[in-house]
Ligand SMILES: Cc1cc2nc3c(=O)[nH]c(=O)nc-3n(C[C@H](O)[C@H](O)[C@H](O)COP(=O)(O)OP(=O)(O)OC[C@H]3O[C@@H](n4cnc5c(N)ncnc54)[C@H](O)[C@@H]3O)c2cc1C
Ligand code: FES
């Protein structure tokens with residue numbers, strides 16, 4: 001019996017017009033309604049960062065955002081991030097440094113790292129650590145993730 | 160997926176304060192700012208949504224951090240990231256800046272608003288404690304057009320219990336006003352949690368004072384998560400007022416603070432542990448402040 005609302009927004013550069021239930025989260029909109037499953041559902045409570053997307057250029061937890069709030073805004077998901085130059089460098093660097101094990105945290109980290117590098121193209125290790133505080137990884141112990149991001153930041157990677 | 164939220168009948172995203180206040184006057188409204196409290200609370204059934212969901216993020220005039228007429232005005236929609244990026248906040252309101260720096264994660268800071276933090280009124284809310292020590296007031300508005308009423312409530316009177324404030328259902332928090340700290344002001348914020356950032360603080364402390372030669376004046380100390388609301392610590396303040404913050408004075412203030420707090424025991428920490436923390440944390444913050 002949920003009530004719907006019409007919204008228009010830009011998703012990965014493409015204008016979209018949709019009708020969404022008022023109580024739906026942006027994460028549910030992306031995964032369930034639009035089939036963009038790169039964005040992950042981890043905790044649903046803002047703790048793990050697996051659902052991180054960019055909204056008007058800043059990283060947010062899509063599980064905490066109402067889908068209706070996408071109206072008039074610009075969203076970029078990991079699918080959009082990977083299409084960009086920084087996204088591709090990050091992907092290659094994550095692979096090269098072994099920063100991916102089960103991979104569940106990876107999309108959220110790629111999006112968060114993109115935001116981090118957009119704000120600060122040359123972050124030091126402490127800045128990288130602080131920047132990914134909201135992204136949990138159960139597998140890697142973070143070291144390799146930090147190295148992968150640092151490598152892209154230092155522009156050492158030319159793959 | 161988590162249980163869905165039921166009961167929302169309509170969604171509005173007003174662009175002006177007048178419009179927003181007219182919607183509020185109609186009653187049955189859930190105000191949505193960043194949603195970082197509203198969404199999880201609604202989903203968990205702790206605070207069911209009202210029939211009208213009003214998104215205030217597009218309301219003009221609720222942003223900005225500005226110094227004018229001896230006070231620093233922080234718009235209700237200013238995010239924790241914006242506070243952390245503000246040179247005015249970093250230079251003039253260090254306890255608030257430090258609280259924002261230690262607040263949750265980047266993703267949460269990017270959306271969490273100061274208005275939402277205050278209106279959610281958690282005894283562990285991180286901006287509440289420095290704002291209380293900085294003697295801030297909440298600016299509340301109600302009614303539209305000619306019937307517009309605005310009142311200023313000192314934060315010391317704003318919080319009435321866990322999750323409760325004196326904000327009336329037809330009122331919107333439009334801004335927080337902080338008196339411009341005078342020359343020689345010093346201050347610091349410190350929080351203790353099991354995980355530095357993301358965890359809700361077990362306790363937090365903020366100190367603001369003015370250095371007058373060797374002594375401290377206008378000392379204000381605020382504590383979070385040691386009582387049903389964030390509180391001032393008047394006995395500890397009195398122990399410091401007009402004194403030089405040497406080791407003996409700091410110890411006397413830390414002892415006095417134990418009479419000021421009424422911590423609870425919960426799954427995060429016992430009452431005894433929280434008292435120990437208040438003592439030790441206040442000692443540490445005061446030693447830091449004495450060296451500024
Ligand atoms: C994972 C996680 C970590 C967190 N970590 C911290 C932390 O470290 N420290 C901390 O203090 N908090 C933390 N929080 C809580 C939350 O992020 C903050 O309280 C935040 O400031 C709320 O702001 P918001 O804009 O998201 O509020 P919303 O969720 O939009 O609103 C919160 C409440 O205030 C009301 N409201 C909002 N704005 C107004 C207004 N202008 N006028 C009237 N009513 C209003 C809403 O109706 C709602 O009841 C955390 C939350 C999560 C999910
Ligand atoms: S699913 Fe959103 S933060 Fe975990």
Ligand code: FES
Nearest residue numbers: 101102137138139
């Ligand atoms: S690689 Fe498994 S959670 Fe990070």
